[in-house]
Amino acid sequence: MPAATREAVAAAVRGLSKRFGSTQALDSVTLSFAAGEVHGLVGENGAGKSTLGKMIGGLYHPDSGEIEIFGSPVRRWDTKRAQDAGVVVIAQELCLVPALSVAQNVFLGRERSTFGVLHPGLVQRYAELEQVCGFGLPADAPVESLSIADQQKVEIMRALARDARIIVMDEPTSSLTADEAARLHEIMRWLRSRGTTVIYVTHFLEDVLENCDRVTVMRDGRVIRTSETATETKSGLVEAMLGEPADVLLPERPPPPSPEADPVVEMREVWSGTAVRGVSLAVRPGEIVGLAGLVGSGRTEIARALFGCDRVDSGEIRFCGRPVGARSPRASISRGMAMIPEDRRGQGLVLLRPTFENVTLPHLRGFSRAGVLARRAERAAVKELIDRLGVRPAQVDGDVSVYSGGNQQKVLFAKWLLGRPEFLILDEPTRGVDVGAKAKIYQLIVDIAASGTAVLLISSELEEVVGLSHRVHLVRQGALIGEVPADTSVDEILQRLFGVGEESRGES
Amino acid sequence: MTASASARPAPAAPPGVLPFIRRYAVLIMLAVLFVVLSVSTSSFLTVTNLLNILNQNAPLAIIAVAGTLVVICGGFDLSTGAIFSVANVVAAWVAVNTGSPVLGLLCAPLVGAALGAVNGAAITRLRIHSFLATLASSLVYGGLAVLITGGFLISVEAPGFTALGRGGIGPVYYAIVILLLFALLAGFLLNYTTFGRYVLSVGGNAEAAELSGIRVDRVKLYTFLFSGLAAGVAAAIGVSRIGSGQPQAGDGLQLLAIAAVILGGTSIYGGVGAIWRSVCGVYLLALIDNGFDILNANPFFKDLTTGVVILAAVALSAASKRR
Numbered sequence: 015m016p017a018a019t020r021e022a023v024a025a026a027v028r029g030l031s032k033r034f035g036s037t038q039a040l041d042s043v044t045l046s047f048a049a050g051e052v053h054g055l056v057g058e059n060g061a062g063k064s065t066l067g068k069m070i071g072g073l074y075h076p077d078s079g080e081i082e083i084f085g086s087p088v089r090r091w092d093t094k095r096a097q098d099a100g101v102v103v104i105a106q107e108l109c110l111v112p113a114l115s116v117a118q119n120v121f122l123g124r125e126r127s128t129f130g131v132l133h134p135g136l137v138q139r140y141a142e143l144e145q146v147c148g149f150g151l152p153a154d155a156p157v158e159s160l161s162i163a164d165q166q167k168v169e170i171m172r173a174l175a176r177d178a179r180i181i182v183m184d185e186p187t188s189s190l191t192a193d194e195a196a197r198l199h200e201i202m203r204w205l206r207s208r209g210t211t212v213i214y215v216t217h218f219l220e221d222v223l224e225n226c227d228r229v230t231v232m233r234d235g236r237v238i239r240t241s242e243t244a245t246e247t248k249s250g251l252v253e254a255m256l257g258e259p260a261d262v263l264l265p266e267r268p269p270p271p272s273p274e275a276d277p278v279v280e281m282r283e284v285w286s287g288t289a290v291r292g293v294s295l296a297v298r299p300g301e302i303v304g305l306a307g308l309v310g311s312g313r314t315e316i317a318r319a320l321f322g323c324d325r326v327d328s329g330e331i332r333f334c335g336r337p338v339g340a341r342s343p344r345a346s347i348s349r350g351m352a353m354i355p356e357d358r359r360g361q362g363l364v365l366l367r368p369t370f371e372n373v374t375l376p377h378l379r380g381f382s383r384a385g386v387l388a389r390r391a392e393r394a395a396v397k398e399l400i401d402r403l404g405v406r407p408a409q410v411d412g413d414v415s416v417y418s419g420g421n422q423q424k425v426l427f428a429k430w431l432l433g434r435p436e437f438l439i440l441d442e443p444t445r446g447v448d449v450g451a452k453a454k455i456y457q458l459i460v461d462i463a464a465s466g467t468a469v470l471l472i473s474s475e476l477e478e479v480v481g482l483s484h485r486v487h488l489v490r491q492g493a494l495i496g497e498v499p500a501d502t503s504v505d506e507i508l509q510r511l512f513g514v515g516e517e518s519r520g521e522s
Numbered sequence: 523m524t525a526s527a528s529a530r531p532a533p534a535a536p537p538g539v540l541p542f543i544r545r546y547a548v549l550i551m552l553a554v555l556f557v558v559l560s561v562s563t564s565s566f567l568t569v570t571n572l573l574n575i576l577n578q579n580a581p582l583a584i585i586a587v588a589g590t591l592v593v594i595c596g597g598f599d600l601s602t603g604a605i606f607s608v609a610n611v612v613a614a615w616v617a618v619n620t621g622s623p624v625l626g627l628l629c630a631p632l633v634g635a636a637l638g639a640v641n642g643a644a645i646t647r648l649r650i651h652s653f654l655a656t657l658a659s660s661l662v663y664g665g666l667a668v669l670i671t672g673g674f675l676i677s678v679e680a681p682g683f684t685a686l687g688r689g690g691i692g693p694v695y696y697a698i699v700i701l702l703l704f705a706l707l708a709g710f711l712l713n714y715t716t717f718g719r720y721v722l723s724v725g726g727n728a729e730a731a732e733l734s735g736i737r738v739d740r741v742k743l744y745t746f747l748f749s750g751l752a753a754g755v756a757a758a759i760g761v762s763r764i765g766s767g768q769p770q771a772g773d774g775l776q777l778l779a780i781a782a783v784i785l786g787g788t789s790i791y792g793g794v795g796a797i798w799r800s801v802c803g804v805y806l807l808a809l810i811d812n813g814f815d816i817l818n819a820n821p822f823f824k825d826l827t828t829g830v831v832i833l834a835a836v837a838l839s840a841a842s843k844r845r
Binding site for chain 2: 321323343344346347348353355360361362363364365366367371375376378379382385386387389429
């Protein structure tokens with residue numbers, strides 16, 4: 015980059031902080047982005063990089079701190095004001111209107127009209143923009159007919175139609191093929207040559223090293239360092255991402271099952287959709303098996319295939335030594351499986367219903383005769399269980415929609431423990447849960463395993479996975495890329511998840 | 523019925539005026555209107571008038587009672603009026619052609635349940651939103667009713683055919699008794715059975731229900747079957763009262779029934795609601811209607827007033843949701 019343009023600061027943040035519930039997503043972040051640079055933001059899951067990008071784009075409001083765009087501090091920041099100031103965020107989930115044409119999407123909200131009647135000439139306006147971009151997208155093609163990569167181009171054109179001078183791209187390559195990713199990187203370089211600043215949030219370190227001018231490493235909502243990419247290496251970046259050891263004490267694991275013990279559940283070469291590619295794993299009674307992977311690596315999809323939510327295209331799932339026949343959540347539950355899903359509020363709880371109804375929902379047969387509920391027995395059983403798990407408030411009629419994350423999670427544990435499952439899948443059991451509740455949930459997981467239940471543990475917090483599991487499978491792009499024993503260092507796992515030490519870049 | 527028959531989200535919710543209003547608004551409005559009408563006219567508060575109002579609106583109330591389960595389960599049934607039409611002409615046709623009024627009247631609930639099951643199957647098998655599926659099926663059923671009669675009335679001369687609609691136990695019409703039994707049955711189903719719990723859960727969060735091992739499709743299907751059955755029962759009462767089957771007899775009933783359910787504060791997003799409040803909703807609409815008649819008010823304002831009352835009720839429940 016010529017030194018002259020590097021001087022100008024496009025965006026700067028000072029002391030930016032943001033809390034989500036009990037999680038400090040950003041902790042007084044101070045950082046500046048130069049005009050006309052491609053600036054990489056990297057970090058572990060939950061390091062705060064997306065939050066920072068979204069905040070610059072006006073999607074989130076900081077709790078404290080300030081944002082400066084081209085030298086002027088912003089006040090009352092939102093997406094509309096951000097766009098007016100030339101800042102556009104291209105989120106992971108694209109925000110286009112599928113049925114409208116490319117040109118209509120590009121100029122959405124920027125239509126020229128008189129008293130609401132559209133001016134003709136949209137196509138010509140589009141042609142002018144297309145001349146600058148040269149993406150070669152037909153103006154009248156409906157957006158839903160385009161590939162994801164082309165849709166991303168539409169988003170970029172839309173940003174340019176709004177005279178964006180700062181573009182935040184949040185994990186743009188996660189759904190692209192290697193080819194498409196390469197083209198996107200070309201576009202980034204082209205944007206840079208026009209003087210546009212690109213803030214590039216991504217998991218893929220080689221992409222950062224190859225395409226960014228500077229890179230900022232974040233961890234636990236803080237900036238660790240910003241440096242010229244030329245001076246960085248992949249392993250150097252991973253090292254910088256590594257956190258301090260978790261401040262929550264992990265309980266003692268239950269003793270591992272004997273290696274000869276027959277597995278409760280077994281997956282053999284299971285393929286499901288595009289997200290699960292030939293997964294084989296086994297969990298024995300009393301064993302905690304962890305799945306470690308980056309967000310989007312297919313961990314949740316493995317769990318869903320196992321529980322019967324998603325179709326299995328090929329491969330075999332065995333339960334207690336026998337291949338399972340009909341597969342559905344209902345069939346899985348009747349076999350003795352249980353799953354606490356990733357999205358507690360969206361998939362786990364019926365928020366409109368009180369605690370006891372949530373807990374007994376899968377077990378109503380046991381609390382009824384000829385379809386008539388034995389409400390007293392039902393409430394007594396729930397009362398006993400929520401007292402034991404320490405749900406607060408300890409009311410069977412409690413309104414779960416206002417519970418803290420930790421207590422909502424305990425309600426879900428109660429829901430499945432009531433059925434004494436032989437196999438329990440835990441998908442992100444401590445997400446958005448405060449430290450105190452975390453410790454209790456860890457203890458609970460260990461107790462469940464100690465009672466003989468097989469546990470499959472999925473978590474973005476690597477310390478948690480390696481600290482609780484007897485064995486950990488590493489997941490990348492829907493496949494298990496290796497198994498590591500308990501207490502493997504987080505450092506080593508991250509290196510492998512990010513593919514450090516591998517020559518080819520087969521990802522993205 | 524008492525408050526315990528309502529399916530409240532959680533008594534532990536922070537106490538407030540708005541949740542209270544949401545729960546009892548329809549009862550309060552009904553009581554106020556009752557008092558106003560009692561005071562302002564002498565012809566309202568008579569046993570005959572009140573029994574007539576109860577009797578006349580009982581078929582609608584029966585449909586609204588079952589419709590409440592559909593709405594709580596997250597669905598909409600726009601075909602109850604058309605099912606009523608089909609069931610009432612089939613009842614008349616069977617009574618005329620077999621000469622047995624009992625057989626004819628028994629056919630109505632059966633036809634209703636069958637058509638309701640068809641709705642449920644279409645919604646769950648074809649994965650169509652219930653609003654669209656029942657909008658379409660209401661046209662199909664309405665056409666069916668006209669086809670059966672060739673567009674004419676089917677008058678039933680058989681003695682005893684009108685006993686169900688016009689008779690009663692002492693001064694209490696059978697229709698009122700049937701409504702009471704039907705409401706108690708629906709309230710019992712909703713609050714004291716596994717089926718009711720499934721209805722509430724599926725309406726509250728279908729995905730969580732599915733992941734809890736509940737046969738979501740089957741639960742939905744049963745609510746539509748029940749709704750069709752209710753329309754058939756209502757049709758049996760209606761056809762017996764008039765003594766003839768009419769292909770347009772049910773027109774518009776479905777909208778009144780849904781309006782009553784919503785007046786009763788049942789959330790159109792599902793998951794919460796109560797049977798008794800829908801019954802109150804029906805009779806609130808009935809009192810507005812009756813009030814215009816006995817006060818000799820300009821009937822041109824009747825629909826307008828009804829619409830404003832519904833709008834106010836919905837706005838109230840939306841406000842109480844926001845917290």
